[in-house]
Amino acid sequence: MSLVDKPRHGYALLKDIDALSNGRVRLSTGTLYGALRRLLEEMWIERFAQEDTSREKQAYRLTAAGRRQLRLELDRMRQLTRAGTARLRAREA
Amino acid sequence: MRQAYEILLRLYPRDFRASFTAEMLTAFDSSAHERRAMGRSAYLRFALAELASLVVGAGKEWSAKFKTDRSLRGRSLPDRLMMRPPGVPWEAYYGNTLVKAPESALPREVMEAQRRAALLVELIVHAIAHHDFEGARTYSYQERQAREYLRLLREKYKCWSDTWPSA
Numbered sequence: 001m002s003l004v005d006k007p008r009h010g011y012a013l014l015k016d017i018d019a020l021s022n023g024r025v026r027l028s029t030g031t032l033y034g035a036l037r038r039l040l041e042e043m044w045i046e047r048f049a050q051e052d053t054s055r056e057k058q059a060y061r062l063t064a065a066g067r068r069q070l071r072l073e074l075d076r077m078r079q080l081t082r083a084g085t086a087r088l089r090a091r092e093a
Numbered sequence: 094m095r096q097a098y099e100i101l102l103r104l105y106p107r108d109f110r111a112s113f114t115a116e117m118l119t120a121f122d123s124s125a126h127e128r129r130a131m132g133r134s135a136y137l138r139f140a141l142a143e144l145a146s147l148v149v150g151a152g153k154e155w156s157a158k159f160k161t162d163r164s165l166r167g168r169s170l171p172d173r174l175m176m177r178p179p180g181v182p183w184e185a186y187y188g189n190t191l192v193k194a195p196e197s198a199l200p201r202e203v204m205e206a207q208r209r210a211a212l213l214v215e216l217i218v219h220a221i222a223h224h225d226f227e228g229a230r231t232y233s234y235q236e237r238q239a240r241e242y243l244r245l246l247r248e249k250y251k252c253w254s255d256t257w258p259s260a
Binding site: 028030 | 109112113116117119120121123124142143145146147149150151153154157224225227
């Protein structure tokens with residue numbers, strides 16, 4: 001989700017995930033790069049060459065397939081929260 | 094601390110290290126700098142979490158390396174020059190029943206198409222080596238077209254790959 005608006009490199013991703021989750025999720029570099037490797041293999045993200053890109057600061061961006069997958073995942077979560085809320089309301093009523 | 098981080102990075106599979114070590118070190122340095130400014134205990138917590146995640150992450154990467162599909166396991170593209178060309182029966186290709194023909198014996202059109210396909214493979218490899226994946230995809234598309242054209246030419250002239258049928 002961090003890559004939706006613009007390409008980001010590793011440290012920027014860590015900061016963004018921290019901010020997105022209001023500080024609840026602080027990924028370690030090992031976890032982050034394991035996830036990036038999986039997403040690259042699934043072709044949901046790709047490496048992106050920026051003007052100042054070096055081997056140490058590689059940026060990543062979402063691919064069309066990744067964007068589609070994110071939309072599906074968000075739909076699934078929306079459906080789940082809707083169902084959960086409906087059940088909670090029914091129980092409280 | 095950085096030294097310990099670098100040592101633990103060696104636990105990862107070689108292909109993973111080749112792709113991510115430099116980036117991981119940069120991200121670790123930036124995070125460490127930030128946490129150091131937050132105080133000693135914050136830095137210590139961060140360092141322990143990082144080192145533990147490397148040990149766990151390395152185990153997961155080795156496990157993923159053996160669990161993923163064989164085509165992805167090596168995390169490199171197959172050598173297309175080693176693949177059986179389309180239109181050549183596998184018995185003939187692997188049974189070595191085709192003999193190599195001198196290039197001059199091939200029709201000029203076929204020779205040129207072969208050279209173009211080979212050049213495009215080189216361009217794909219070069220683009221991947223320089224992380225130009227968009228370029229690699231473009232060359233790959235052109236190479237598929239070139240191979241298809243080559244296949245049609247081979248059918249037209251009744252010659253396959255860079256070989257002639259021996260019988």
